[in-house]
Amino acid sequence: MTKHEGIECGIKTGNPEAGLSCSIKDAIELTLLPGVGCLTQGRIKKNLRNISDVFSLDTDALASLGIPGEAYPLIRSRSYQKIAEEIYDWGIREGCKFLLRGVPGYPQLLEEICDPPLILYARGYPEILGKSCIAIVGTRRPTIYGLQMAQGIAADLGSRGLCIISGLARGIDGAAHRGCLEGNGITIAILGCGIDVVYPREHRQLTQKILQKGLLLSEFPPGTSPAPQNFPIRNRIISGLALGTVIIEASEYSGSLITARLAMEQNREVFALPGNITSPQSFGPNFLIKQGAKLVQTWRDVVEELPSELRQELLIKEDAQTPGKPELELLSEEEARLLQLLKEDEVTQFDKVYRASGLSISHLSDLLLKLEMSGRIRQLPGNLYVRLRK
């Protein structure tokens, strides 16, 4: 792999290659400094024309950027410059890609969260970050139900062209990646360790499969071990890259609930799989649904909440692939007659339908409910009904 490929995302900007590789090295160095987290990195990026300028600022200027005193001597002596260069060289050698904030190739949706990482390390195909992504996450100790549903929903969404993001953890995360691959979809794993660390070990093979078409991403420098505190931090990347996050199973204090909360804070959709209230693993999703997360019965429930253009594209594609519409013939004569009483472009009052139908209120309510559940009509507030375009 040449240096050219190693920083392909940056090259597309037309920046001089040398300047960009320099910025990448300096960005790496910045992220290694103690006390300089993503928010501080963000302030540096916002206030300086070039992040490399931080290394020549005086104490007052450093302080005004919120950089803590402990970092000043390390900044002046460039203590981490050598390590940063080693990381950069290792990346180039190993085919790792660097995604830098503000440089094309850095995921757009992630720029919108309050604390995007300055740099992301990537293996695989970073260009798939341009696709529409859905995150599917959950507990590391799932039930069979949770595993099956994670796999099934991931396959359903992945096969329809949505990219599935998860955290490569044991349990639900692994099942989501696997399901997506089974559906011939593309999947992205966000790691809580360095991009070069395989964790958990049993996901070595899965990692290889993901990399064939997909992507591994981490904000942690190569070599970072999977410390427990890393995982909640990486969760914001999972939710931040996705249009919405589906919580499959999560017990009362599960990290997946944090991912859900982050998704809400990031103004993204939150979906949850309902489950029996007797199952501790369903506590989290049920709790989230109570808090406003959308209940998921099928992949359609996810697609229905996506931006309208994308939603229509996915649903139209689906309809085109469904041969014929056999279910239309399953309408009873009574149902078909009732359907005729409703319009596609105008609401009809229940009372009007009632009088025109000649049916009893309870029987009519029954039929309207059936038609609504089969997706042929919709009830609107005020007891109004419209027929849906099929």
Place this chain on the structure above:
Amino acid sequence: MTKHEGIECGIKTGNPEAGLSCSIKDAIELTLLPGVGCLTQGRIKKNLRNISDVFSLDTDALASLGIPGEAYPLIRSRSYQKIAEEIYDWGIREGCKFLLRGVPGYPQLLEEICDPPLILYARGYPEILGKSCIAIVGTRRPTIYGLQMAQGIAADLGSRGLCIISGLARGIDGAAHRGCLEGNGITIAILGCGIDVVYPREHRQLTQKILQKGLLLSEFPPGTSPAPQNFPIRNRIISGLALGTVIIEASEYSGSLITARLAMEQNREVFALPGNITSPQSFGPNFLIKQGAKLVQTWRDVVEELPSELRQELLIKEDAQTPGKPELELLSEEEARLLQLLKEDEVTQFDKVYRASGLSISHLSDLLLKLEMSGRIRQLPGNLYVRLRK
């Protein structure tokens, strides 16, 4: 039993007894007429000073009330007068009570629905209709999960003084009545047959237990057999008598979904028990939750949606009965410190908490979520937090 007891609800109004018993007989006769349903009965009641006057109206007047032609000769010849008298006499003899619209004792909430029955036949203690009622309904073919949950939630609500209404059907309905009785609560069964018909037969014993403190109600004249079409009709009485209806399990086209729809139309709360999406019996509740029904994890989820005075009464009673508050000591030092940063009477912005806490965003989010789940704080729209009074 004396005549006096038989019409006790009416007597409380101070109406002359003779007049009321006459009205009751005429009301019964009216409900027996073909083509005269609850809506027509409602129009008659609304337009005539005394419903008995209907029997002396001319054709034009009858037509203007929406009474169909087939009924005119039967009205004029008082064809059903004798049967109505027999029903009345039977009721007095058997200790059946008659609840007549517009006469005190007729349930207030039922008056608010669009098609309340003109007369209700009651066995047991009609005065309990003055209590706050919650309906719990579901499929006749439940899973063990559904049965257990119906019984448990009914016991939890019943033991706290809420009256549990259901339809005495096999399955969930039976479990709801039983659970309420186990919790020493009072329960009301709404029948789809005459008040003198035991259906299903295996609920004979349950019926006796319900009657010890509770009530059987039916709008169908004594002797009416449990025809399938009666059940959706009686469902509106179940939802109409209750502040809210809890759907436990219901398959795709279950009558319980109709009860839920009726509850929505009647502007009552709808609650649903979530379940695994692989269970056909949980399709209905999950579907309803997607449509806006409140997900129920515990009895508290029901109580929280009740009118505020009732809610506070039930929750305060509960807190008073909970010895000490041991869980308060389970707060970690960090959580306790965080709690101090929030106020009970004023919202605090996330950002402010973040800066004051000195914690990382992800760790802080984690702690806030824990505090919210333990009911100590609440997040409000706009990323604002308040501390809840404990």
